[in-house]
Amino acid sequence: MEKTHIISCCCCLLCFFLILKPTLVYSLSPDGKAILSLLASADASSISFSSILSSWNLSNPTPCSWQGVTCSPQDRVISLSIPNTFLNLSSLPPQLSKLSSLQLLNLSTTNISGPIPPSFGLLTHLRLLDLSSNSLTGPIPPELGTLTLLQFLFLNSNRLSGGIPRQLANLSSLQILCLQDNILNGSIPWQLGLLNSLQEFRIGGNPYLTGEIPSQLGLLTNLTTFGAAATGLSGVIPPTFGNLISLQTMALYDTEIFGPIPPELGLCSELGNLYLHMNKLTGSIPPQLGKLQKLTSLLLWGNSITGPIPAELSNCSSLVVLDTSANDISGEIPTDFGKLAVLEQLHLSDNSMTGPIPWQLSNCTSLTALQLDKNQLSGPIPWQVGNLKILQSLFLWGNSISGTIPSSFGNCTELYALDLSRNKLTGSIPEEIFGLKKLSKLLLLGNSLSGELPQSISRCQSLVRLRLGENQLSGQIPKEIGQLQNLVFLDLYTNQFSGGLPSEIGNIMVLELLDVHNNYLTGEIPSQLGELVNLEQLDLSRNSFTGEIPWSFGNFSYLNKLILNHNLLTGSIPKSIRNLQKLTLLDMSFNNLSGSIPSEIGYVTSLTISFDLSSNRFTGEIPEEMSGLTQLQSLDLSNNMLYGGIQVLGDLTSLTSLNISFNNFSGPIPVTPFFRTLSSNSYLQNPKLCESLDGSTCSSRILRRIGLESAKTVTVISVTLALVTLAILATWVLVIRNRKYMAKKSSGSASSSGCENVSAIEANATAGVSLPPTISRSTEGQINRVVERSSQVSQKLRINFSVGRNIFL
Ligand SMILES: *[C@@H]1O[C@H](CO)[C@@H](O)[C@H](O)[C@H]1NC(C)=O
Ligand SMILES: *[C@@H]1O[C@H](CO)[C@@H](O)[C@H](O)[C@H]1NC(C)=O
Ligand SMILES: *[C@@H]1O[C@H](CO)[C@@H](O)[C@H](O)[C@H]1NC(C)=O
Ligand SMILES: *[C@@H]1O[C@H](CO)[C@@H](O)[C@H](O)[C@H]1NC(C)=O
Ligand SMILES: *[C@@H]1O[C@H](CO)[C@@H](O)[C@H](O)[C@H]1NC(C)=O
Numbered sequence: 001m002e003k004t005h006i007i008s009c010c011c012c013l014l015c016f017f018l019i020l021k022p023t024l025v026y027s028l029s030p031d032g033k034a035i036l037s038l039l040a041s042a043d044a045s046s047i048s049f050s051s052i053l054s055s056w057n058l059s060n061p062t063p064c065s066w067q068g069v070t071c072s073p074q075d076r077v078i079s080l081s082i083p084n085t086f087l088n089l090s091s092l093p094p095q096l097s098k099l100s101s102l103q104l105l106n107l108s109t110t111n112i113s114g115p116i117p118p119s120f121g122l123l124t125h126l127r128l129l130d131l132s133s134n135s136l137t138g139p140i141p142p143e144l145g146t147l148t149l150l151q152f153l154f155l156n157s158n159r160l161s162g163g164i165p166r167q168l169a170n171l172s173s174l175q176i177l178c179l180q181d182n183i184l185n186g187s188i189p190w191q192l193g194l195l196n197s198l199q200e201f202r203i204g205g206n207p208y209l210t211g212e213i214p215s216q217l218g219l220l221t222n223l224t225t226f227g228a229a230a231t232g233l234s235g236v237i238p239p240t241f242g243n244l245i246s247l248q249t250m251a252l253y254d255t256e257i258f259g260p261i262p263p264e265l266g267l268c269s270e271l272g273n274l275y276l277h278m279n280k281l282t283g284s285i286p287p288q289l290g291k292l293q294k295l296t297s298l299l300l301w302g303n304s305i306t307g308p309i310p311a312e313l314s315n316c317s318s319l320v321v322l323d324t325s326a327n328d329i330s331g332e333i334p335t336d337f338g339k340l341a342v343l344e345q346l347h348l349s350d351n352s353m354t355g356p357i358p359w360q361l362s363n364c365t366s367l368t369a370l371q372l373d374k375n376q377l378s379g380p381i382p383w384q385v386g387n388l389k390i391l392q393s394l395f396l397w398g399n400s401i402s403g404t405i406p407s408s409f410g411n412c413t414e415l416y417a418l419d420l421s422r423n424k425l426t427g428s429i430p431e432e433i434f435g436l437k438k439l440s441k442l443l444l445l446g447n448s449l450s451g452e453l454p455q456s457i458s459r460c461q462s463l464v465r466l467r468l469g470e471n472q473l474s475g476q477i478p479k480e481i482g483q484l485q486n487l488v489f490l491d492l493y494t495n496q497f498s499g500g501l502p503s504e505i506g507n508i509m510v511l512e513l514l515d516v517h518n519n520y521l522t523g524e525i526p527s528q529l530g531e532l533v534n535l536e537q538l539d540l541s542r543n544s545f546t547g548e549i550p551w552s553f554g555n556f557s558y559l560n561k562l563i564l565n566h567n568l569l570t571g572s573i574p575k576s577i578r579n580l581q582k583l584t585l586l587d588m589s590f591n592n593l594s595g596s597i598p599s600e601i602g603y604v605t606s607l608t609i610s611f612d613l614s615s616n617r618f619t620g621e622i623p624e625e626m627s628g629l630t631q632l633q634s635l636d637l638s639n640n641m642l643y644g645g646i647q648v649l650g651d652l653t654s655l656t657s658l659n660i661s662f663n664n665f666s667g668p669i670p671v672t673p674f675f676r677t678l679s680s681n682s683y684l685q686n687p688k689l690c691e692s693l694d695g696s697t698c699s700s701r702i703l704r705r706i707g708l709e710s711a712k713t714v715t716v717i718s719v720t721l722a723l724v725t726l727a728i729l730a731t732w733v734l735v736i737r738n739r740k741y742m743a744k745k746s747s748g749s750a751s752s753s754g755c756e757n758v759s760a761i762e763a764n765a766t767a768g769v770s771l772p773p774t775i776s777r778s779t780e781g782q783i784n785r786v787v788e789r790s791s792q793v794s795q796k797l798r799i800n801f802s803v804g805r806n807i808f809l
């Protein structure tokens with residue numbers, strides 16, 4: 001049924017185009033036929049569904065009544081404008097060039113592909129040609145240079161390639177030239193500097209456009225817009241640009257431009273937007289820019305600009321956005337900036353600026369964003385900051401700012417993000433801050449703040465990130481913190497908080513990170529924490545928590561880091577651990593945990609980074625199921641009372657670090673490449689472990705190897721070598737005394753000779769040093785180094801998720 005329907009439909013369409021069309025079109029004027037050539041390349045479905053084309057009555061004598069077509073009194077087509085019609089044309093038909101009276105052609109956003117026909121050069125009456133936002137390919141035909149009446153040429157947002165033809169310089173009436181967002185290459189022809197009517201020149205977004213900016217472009221005195229961002233242009237900004245007295249916007253960011261900002265730009269008195277960020281500019285900011293009375297945006301970030309910010313910039317009374325971040329700017333913040341009455345954003349981050357934050361900035365009452373982070377600013381935060389009534393973000397982190405946090409922040413009622421981390425702030429956190437109704441991010445990490453957290457913290461319901469780590473805050477963590485229902489990050493690590501962890505924290509349903517490590521917290525871990533079903537990272541380490549690990553921790557189905565080391569926890573690991581299917585790091589070391597390692601841990605296959613149970617009182621054998629942890633990189637079971645075989649560890653093929661020392665393990669050490677490279681430190685104090693050839697039985701003669709790790713080791717090795725020599729001598733004596741015994745040995749068990757071979761390989765692998773059969777040979781120093789190294793690892797891991805503030809903010 002349906003099939004026949006479709007077939008008849010197709011037949012109809014075919015009839016329409018193959019039979020009806022030629023007869024109907026017979027009476028149509030040549031201009032009409034030229035326009036219809038557009039449709040010949042369109043697919044049939046496009047035509048039948050396009051609403052604009054339904055008005056194109058093929059029986060008309062002229063196309064003058066068709067939608068999108070305008071004619072002269074002589075019925076010649078002077079304008080064809082059918083933008084935003086998705087004709088799905090395969091290409092631009094050359095026949096269009098027969099519209100010899102055409103003055104305006106707008107085929108913008110019609111999804112045309114294919115090249116621009118060179119015959120378009122015949123449309124010599126064209127004033128406007130807009131082929132933008134299509135899928136045109138191939139070069140810009142040099143023939144377009146003959147269109148000397150052309151005022152507007154839009155070829156932007158296509159896939160045009162090749163160079164910019166210098167013949168375009170013949171378009172002496174051209175006012176707007178838009179070639180941006182193509183894949184043009186080569187350099188800008190200097191001849192374009194002759195287009196003295198040009199007002200807009202846009203070539204940005206052509207990443208393969210290279211070479212220098214021709215100084216002749218400085219002749220374009222009517223130019224208002226120069227856009228060349230995101231290109232491969234290099235060289236310097238031509239000082240001749242100072243002649244561009246009409247220039248309003250200069251977008252020259254994200255290029256290979258280098259050298260200084262020419263002081264001549266100060267002559268471009270109409271300049272409103274100067275975008276020079278993400279280049280390789282050097283030298284200092286010319287004071288002459290202070291003459292730009294109309295400058296509203298000055299973006300210079302991401303260059304290598306040096307020297308101070310000239311005080312003259314404070315004369316740019318229209319300045320709204322000033323961003324000089326990520327340069328090498330030195331000197332102080334000009335106090336005259338207080339004159340910038342309409343300044344909304346001041347970004348001076350990531351430079352080498354010194355001196356104080358001038359109180360005069362509080363005069364810039366239009367400021368919404370003030371970002372001075374990552375400099376060497378000193379002195380206090382001026383108390384006048386409270387005048388900045390519409391300030392939304394204030395970043396001062398990474399400076400040397402001292403003094404207290406002014407309580408006048410309480411008047412910055414629009415404040416959304418306040419980051420004062422990594423400074424030298426002292427005193428307590430003023431309660432007024434928690435009265436800010438819009439404060440979402442409060443980051444005060446790494447200062448010397450003291451005092452207690454007020455109960456009134458619960459007033460700040462808007463808080464999403466509260467990060468107070470690395471201070472000297474003390475007292476109890478107020479239970480009111482549990483009322484902060486929007487809190488996602490709660491960082492209180494490395495302070496002096498004491499008392500218990502309030503169970504009310506379990507009410508913060510959206511919490512993803514809870515880090516209270518390195519405080520003086522006591523009591524049991526509240527089982528209510530198990531309600532935090534969105535938790536991704538939990539660090540309670542280095543406190544004095546007692547009691548058991550709550551069973552409810554099994555609720556943490558998104559948790560990827562669980563860090564509980566250095567507490568006084570007792571009991572066993574809850575079997576609910578199996579539910580932590582996102583866990584990558586588990587550290588329970590240095591507690592008083594007991595029982596056996598639950599087999600459930602073997603099903604937490606996400607455990608990839610580290611699993612540390614060291615320095616507890618675990619007993620029993622390593623469960624077989626642990627062979628499932630095939631992605632695990634670091635395993636530490638040292639300093640427990642574990643026993644039994646360690647064969648299962650041979651299956652942990654991703655291991656790069658292992659420590660099972662100070663246990664009671666026995667039996668053969670797995671024969672895997674990893675175990676072959678492992679230093680004997682990893683096995684220390686497991687006297688019943690043995691070296692094996694086949695991985696299942698102990699070989700009687702165990703020859704261990706060791707790296708040349710310290711001077712002490714070398715001493716040990718020397719002594720050992722002496723012993724070995726003695727042994728060889730003794731053997732030789734034996735050989736002499738009992739040839740019969742010797743003969744039996746050499747022709748005897750294959751395993752014996754095999755062992756020799758393996759030892760030889762091992763010996764080669766460790767600089768030719770082989771050692772006598774006892775494993776416990778390391779020095780105190782080496783043990784310490786192992787411990788040191790592993791604590792460095794966990795510290796690194798912690799840094800990765802608690803200091804990465806930039807990433808989170
Ligand atoms: C052009 O093609 C697209 C996708 O194939 C289609 O959605 C659109 O309707 C077509 N345009 C016309 C006018 O048929
Ligand atoms: C198409 O044009 C012819 C002649 O100009 C006219 O007779 C006919 O009604 C038109 N058809 C439509 C659908 O407008
Ligand atoms: C072409 O048409 C589009 C859509 O109406 C319009 O936005 C654009 O400005 C036109 N081009 C010119 C040069 O007028
Ligand atoms: C543009 O045309 C191509 C075919 O030339 C078609 O595949 C594509 O879907 C069209 N895009 C739109 C947005 O119509
Ligand atoms: C451009 O103009 C010059 C002389 O003004 C002429 O020699 C040249 O042929 C022209 N080029 C084109 C493509 O029209």
Ligand SMILES: *[C@@H]1O[C@H](CO)[C@@H](O)[C@H](O)[C@H]1NC(C)=O
Nearest residue numbers: 161162163184185186187208
């Ligand atoms: C520009 O690209 C074309 C191909 O699109 C290539 O043939 C030509 O060599 C390139 N020119 C330059 C200067 O890179």
Ligand SMILES: *[C@@H]1O[C@H](CO)[C@@H](O)[C@H](O)[C@H]1NC(C)=O
Nearest residue numbers: 195196197198221222223246
């Ligand atoms: C430049 O602009 C001015 C004012 O708009 C105009 O009078 C003058 O003719 C333009 N110059 C050129 C060369 O087009």
Ligand SMILES: *[C@@H]1O[C@H](CO)[C@@H](O)[C@H](O)[C@H]1NC(C)=O
Nearest residue numbers: 290291311312313314315336
């Ligand atoms: C520009 O600023 C400087 C220093 O801030 C000042 O000395 C000078 O008078 C100002 N010039 C003008 C024209 O305002």
Ligand SMILES: *[C@@H]1O[C@H](CO)[C@@H](O)[C@H](O)[C@H]1NC(C)=O
Nearest residue numbers: 335336337338339341360363
């Ligand atoms: C403060 O701003 C006013 C006007 O906005 C200005 O007249 C005054 O000079 C400024 N004061 C300072 C210290 O910058």
Ligand SMILES: *[C@@H]1O[C@H](CO)[C@@H](O)[C@H](O)[C@H]1NC(C)=O
Nearest residue numbers: 383384386387407408409411
């Ligand atoms: C805060 O604003 C109030 C009312 O505008 C004012 O009385 C008070 O002095 C301001 N405090 C500070 C520290 O700016």
Ligand SMILES: *[C@@H]1O[C@H](CO)[C@@H](O)[C@H](O)[C@H]1NC(C)=O
Nearest residue numbers: 530531533551552553554555
């Ligand atoms: C968390 O786990 C406990 C026991 O394990 C259970 O009673 C509680 O309902 C769980 N809470 C949520 C929110 O899943």
Ligand SMILES: *[C@@H]1O[C@H](CO)[C@@H](O)[C@H](O)[C@H]1NC(C)=O
Nearest residue numbers: 568570571591592593594617
């Ligand atoms: C560990 O727990 C046991 C009892 O479970 C207790 O006797 C011992 O003192 C505890 N050790 C430490 C260091 O707390």
